[in-house]
Amino acid sequence: MDTTNPTEPVETETIVHTLGKTIIQMEAITKRFGELVALDTVSLEVQRGEVLMIIGPSGSGKSTLLRCINYMEVPTSGRVTVDGIDMSRRRVNINKVREEVGMVFQRFELFPHLTVLENVTLAQRIVRKRKSGDAGEVAHDLLRKVGIPEKANNYPAQLSGGQQQRVAIARALAMQPKIMLFDEPTSALDPEMIKEVLDVMLELAREGMTMVVVSHEMGFARAAANRVVFMDQGRIVEMGEPDQVFDQPQHERTQLFLSKILH
Amino acid sequence: MASESERQGGGRLTHGVGLPLRRMPYWFIIILIFFLVTFYTIFSSEDYRDTLSFIAEGLVFTILITVIGYAIALVVGLVIGLGRVSRNPVIYTLATLYVEVFRGVPMLVIIYYARFVIVPWVATDLLNQPQILRNDLLIGAIPLALGYAAYMAEIYRAGIESVERGQNEAARSLGMSHVQTMRYIVLPQAIRRILPPMGNEFIAMLKDSSLLSAIGVPELTYWGRNRIAATYNTFLGWNTVAFLYLILSLILSLGVKWIERRSGSGHH
Numbered sequence: 397m398d399t400t401n402p403t404e405p406v407e408t409e410t411i412v413h414t415l416g417k418t419i420i421q422m423e424a425i426t427k428r429f430g431e432l433v434a435l436d437t438v439s440l441e442v443q444r445g446e447v448l449m450i451i452g453p454s455g456s457g458k459s460t461l462l463r464c465i466n467y468m469e470v471p472t473s474g475r476v477t478v479d480g481i482d483m484s485r486r487r488v489n490i491n492k493v494r495e496e497v498g499m500v501f502q503r504f505e506l507f508p509h510l511t512v513l514e515n516v517t518l519a520q521r522i523v524r525k526r527k528s529g530d531a532g533e534v535a536h537d538l539l540r541k542v543g544i545p546e547k548a549n550n551y552p553a554q555l556s557g558g559q560q561q562r563v564a565i566a567r568a569l570a571m572q573p574k575i576m577l578f579d580e581p582t583s584a585l586d587p588e589m590i591k592e593v594l595d596v597m598l599e600l601a602r603e604g605m606t607m608v609v610v611s612h613e614m615g616f617a618r619a620a621a622n623r624v625v626f627m628d629q630g631r632i633v634e635m636g637e638p639d640q641v642f643d644q645p646q647h648e649r650t651q652l653f654l655s656k657i658l659h
Numbered sequence: 660m661a662s663e664s665e666r667q668g669g670g671r672l673t674h675g676v677g678l679p680l681r682r683m684p685y686w687f688i689i690i691l692i693f694f695l696v697t698f699y700t701i702f703s704s705e706d707y708r709d710t711l712s713f714i715a716e717g718l719v720f721t722i723l724i725t726v727i728g729y730a731i732a733l734v735v736g737l738v739i740g741l742g743r744v745s746r747n748p749v750i751y752t753l754a755t756l757y758v759e760v761f762r763g764v765p766m767l768v769i770i771y772y773a774r775f776v777i778v779p780w781v782a783t784d785l786l787n788q789p790q791i792l793r794n795d796l797l798i799g800a801i802p803l804a805l806g807y808a809a810y811m812a813e814i815y816r817a818g819i820e821s822v823e824r825g826q827n828e829a830a831r832s833l834g835m836s837h838v839q840t841m842r843y844i845v846l847p848q849a850i851r852r853i854l855p856p857m858g859n860e861f862i863a864m865l866k867d868s869s870l871l872s873a874i875g876v877p878e879l880t881y882w883g884r885n886r887i888a889a890t891y892n893t894f895l896g897w898n899t900v901a902f903l904y905l906i907l908s909l910i911l912s913l914g915v916k917w918i919e920r921r922s923g924s925g926h927h
Contacts, residue, residue: 468828495834505829509847518843519833564829571833 411602413622416444419575419606420465425474427460427630434460436630437474444574447607449617449638452627453653458610461627462577465608466497479574495523498568502580504560506552506567512539513548516567524571531570538566542596558589565596576600578609612657614642626650690909697902710886710899717882718903724799724878725865731804732811732864733857739808740815741841754812761809766802767870773802774874799868799876807864814856818849854922858915862908869904879903 420442427435435457442448450458463469464476467483467490476483478493507515516535520526526534539545542562544555552560561581568576578597582590594616601607601620609621617624617638624641626634626649634641634650642658645651701707742754761769778798782791791797822845830840872881883900887893 466832468832491831491834491836494832497832499829499832501825501829503825505823505825507826507829507844507848509851519830519835522839522843523834567833 411447411598411620411622413447414445414604415622418442419444419479420608421475421477422461422464423475423477425461425464425471425476427457427464427469428472433630435464435471438627438630438632440625440632442575442606442608444606445604446623447601447605447609447621449621449624450608450610450627451612451617451624451653452633456627457630458625458627459579462579462608462610465575465577466494466499468499491523495571496574498571498573498576500561500564500568500576500578500581502584504552504557504564504584506560506564508552511549511551512544512555512563515552515563516570519567520570534570535566538569539563541569541599542566543592556589557585558592561585561589561593562596565593565600569600575606575608578607578611580610582611582613614638614658618642626653628653690905694902694906697898701899706890706892706895707899710890710892710895713886714879714882714899714903717877717879720795720799720877721865721868721879722907723796724803724868724871724876725861727796728800728803728807728868729861729864731800732807732860735804735808736811737815739812740819743812743816744819758809758812761806762813764806766806766867767873769806770802770870770874773805774798777801795876798874799871799878803864803868803871806867807860810863811857811860814853814860815849818853819845821852822848851922855915855919858911858918862911862915865907865911866904 418441420440422438422440424437424439425435426433426437438457438461440461450461452458460469464471465478467476471484479496481488481493483490483493506512507518510518513532513535516538517528517531520531520534521528524531536545536548539548542565544559544562547555547559547563552563555563565576565581581597582593585593590613594613597607597609597616598620607620609616611617621638624636624638625632626641626645626647628649634645634647636646641650642654645654701711739754739757742750743758745751745754764772778801779792783789819841826844826848827840830844831837835843868878869880871878872884875881880900883896886899887896890896
């Protein structure tokens with residue numbers, strides 16, 4: 397791989413993953429959108445502390461799979477269990493589960509009518525019921541962590557894409573989630589801003605956060621992921637350690653896909 | 660400002676404040692002249708002054724009815740608008756029924772219907788308070804509010820639907836409930852976007868309030884008609900009435916334009 401690629405994190409030390417017991421369990425998930433089968437009986441398990449990367453061509457179902465974890469998409473059939481809670485049971489309060497599962501979107505989706513600080517404190521106050529002072533403290537700590545403490549009173553539109561995405565990560569982290577989901581977090585960013593976002597994600601991985609990441613950032617995958625899943629046509633085609641999947645892909649479709657994105 | 664319009668106008672003749680001559684608001688100047696002429700006539704003619712003081716009371720009533728009716732319509736419209744985007748089929752159906760019925764019936768018929776069917780029934784049969792029927796302010800504001808709630812519900816709905824789906828997802832992913840998401844994320848953004856059309860509804864309601872003269876609510880048009888019945892001077896009477904409506908709606912539409920500019924240059 398081209399080592400001068402600006403999107404590749406400078407970090408070379410590999411992260412040691414201490415894995416705990418299963419925190420996400422997906423059993424035979426099928427998702428149909430009308431005639432289209434987006435996911436075809438996909439099963440996947442994620443351990444506590446794992447950084448799992450999902451790659452695949454567009455329309456392969458990788459985002460849909462990610463969105464099934466926090467029930468942004470409700471599977472047509474199959475069962476999702478998050479932190480021991482079966483999401484398909486009628487009595488389950490989905491909002492309670494979502495408090496523990498942070499999500500970062502391709503297009504940031506910051507709340508444009510609120511300041512950066514309000515973006516990060518709102519859910520803490522109205523969902524976690526924290527006092528506004530406490531929420532503010534958490535927010536300031538997190539904004540420092542993602543490297544933009546000085547933008548607290550700005551509005552999202554006054555920030556660059558990379559800064560907005562870092563605020564979005566801080567907003568999700570403010571809920572102190574057990575799991576973080578990333579849906580193509582760098583694909584809407586200008587190249588020079590990708591690194592600042594990946595660095596934040598790398599830091600999270602180092603701290604032992606359980607992460608599921610849909611992205612094609614190979615550098616990040618090699619540095620931070622302990623497992624890569626390759627999807628095509630709504631199915632998991634191949635799964636393994638990053639070096640294994642990228643350097644010795646077993647399946648023909650994986651080889652074809654990698655040859656296209658690695659040039 | 661001037662340099663910018665020069666760049667846009669490409670060296671065309673410009674007015675002092677920077678508007679190209681071609682784009683001057685000539686309509687406004689014509690109305691201004693009309694105003695000045697009318698003002699002059701009113702203050703130089705005894706008849707006009709008498710007419711004006713005679714119907715001044717109606718002017719106050721028109722403004723009061725519009726403000727009260729609009730306030731009710733803002734709230735009822737929001738409730739119905741939320742019903743229009745509800746996923747609950749019963750709520751959605753009821754809200755849609757309301758909108759279709761009230762948008763499909765002319766305002767004047769709504770006014771007759773409210774005055775002679777709904778309000779008497781509610782006031783005497785349900786509440787046993789027939790004195791409501793003598794409250795002209797209520798009798799006037801209720802039908803306007805009912806009709807405009809339907810129009811405004813559709814504006815609310817359009818505003819809510821204009822907020823990107825990702826905003827809803829981001830809020831829900833943080834564990835916010837549907838109600839919290841509406842309250843803190845969707846509605847604040849929607850309302851910002853619908854301020855200009857909502858302002859236009861106020862102007863439209865002000866003008867439609869003239870229909871209330873048909874059921875004897877003592878507002879501007881009613882007083883104007885009475886004045887004409889007494890003096891037989893139709894030209895003078897309707898001139899004064901039209902002038903007063905025009906002055907009100909022009910001031911209001913300047914207000915709407917101001918809101919439009921402000922919401923356009925907001926922080927997003």
